[in-house]
Amino acid sequence: MSPRRAIAATLAAAAAVATLPWLTSDFALSLALTCVMYAGLTVSWSMFSGVTNYLSLATAAFFGIGAYVTAWGLGTLPYALLVPTGGLVAAAFAALFGAAVLHLRGAYFAVITFGLGELVRHAITYFEKTYAHTVGRVIVDVPGSTAVFLTVLAVSAAAVVTALAVRASRFGLALAGIGSDEARAETLGVGARRTKVAGFALSAFFAGALGAAMAVRWTYIEPNSVFNPFIGFQTVLISMVGGAATIAGPLAASVVFSLLTEFLRLQFPYLFLMLLGALLIALVLYLPGGLASLAPAVRAWLARRAAGDARG
Amino acid sequence: MAETVVAATDVTVRFGGLVAVDHVSLEVARGELLGIIGPNGAGKTTFFHALSGVVRPTSGRLVVAGDDLTGRPAHVFARHGVARTFQTPRVFRDMTAEANVRFGLEFAGRGRPAGRDAFADARSILDFLGIGAAAGVPAGELTPARQRLLEIGMALGARPRVLLLDEVAAGLTEAEVESTAALIRRVRDELGIAVVWIEHAVRVLMRFVERVVVLHQGRKLADGTPGAVAADRDVVEAYLGEAVI
Structure with a gap:
């Protein structure tokens, strides 16, 4: 699919999903909200980490920063303005942090990004205790669930459109070259450092904006809930299950994974995390390229079936 | 005199205690076809790393087409017209x-x-x-x-202004080596790009280039036409009498 058509298809799909608040129950809508949030988180994560192989565990940090922008700003600024502000603060933070650590690769980069999440969480806890004399914040005067859903949907759709545009661009080519062989890309004229910092910041923008948009879902915000490392791990896992080098893979996996998690949680409340873990291990062992790597096989199977139908 | 595309002056690259490249100076003229030979560990590849900005020289100066790029990253070298293979x-x-x-x-x-x-x-x-x-x-x-x-x-x-080729003929069959060499000639003749070519297969290289530089233990041992270099006693000794030249 050409980038232009893929973007048009994304916008059409987002418009269709935008009707959900008027069609479904509150329960189904909250489930859809989780799907859409993870779609945005995973696609924006893959945009940088999936393409460059710089595995970031900092999603929780950016998400939490965005959430705290809302927690601090709500009441002063309108919600619609807080969401992009949360994104920008997270992006600025990612740019600073990225400039300092993006020369590290592999496990070192993963570990230091995880450390970043912990650092920010404890820094905010300390700040709140010492200066604001509070451990958490009660969020009042929140927008309705329809407004939240549409906002999260808008951010996630923007993430997908951005990922598609980046992939088709010169910037995307530079990121792919860095992922494939960074030193080679440098000798062909790519300023790897600047490219990586820009990609990392762009990816963080969406995580921050989603955190800012989602913050109003919780009536009480504290560092331990919004800087939950689980969000970071979940994002990485879903992206990998879907196929981190693609855009459609993480998108599809977000929906499948969120629904599956919810189903398992309701059906097997005590076993569900174990089942989820076993499933992940099986997927990583037997489908390392993610769900997206099944696409050619499925297409071939469909073609064979179509050919068989034509004969029969 | 032809315009200089790359000028390395007293370039030294040190890795800890090891001196891989030891005060090597080299000027490459526009459209020149130059070969670099030397035994294993002579510092040929490290010198290329320095010339292309992949490794920052410990000391010395690198000027590309009049711009001093000493200490700049590889992508700046590439944008100034230094391209290479690995x-x-x-x-x-x-x-x-x-x-x-x-x-x-x-x-x-x-x-x-x-x-x-x-x-x-x-x-x-x-x-x-x-x-x-x-x-x-x-x-x-x-x-x-x-x-x-x-x-x-x-x-x-x-x-590029200058193309750095690091053993492009290694592992190729005789016929492939010949056609690669002919291609490299065309790159120079038809595009006017200067070529600096490192090769282990010395015999082929000597036939195709106009000037040869010999590196030995990180130092420049000889610099001249293939005929003159082949007759150089120091060079013959460095190769321990290998009858390759």
């Missing part, structure tokens, strides 16, 4: 051959003048190298010999 081909394995060449064109080659009109796009560069038919094939699936050619294509996409 000893083991480093292609973007998952990208098609065409995308590999387009990579150079999009970054280092962007805004630099094409050697000739036919080099406007990736396809014409692949055709020049004789691998146009493989344009749509992922680079990782090409044979090693074709990956070497593709690497030259990636470097040509960068529209």
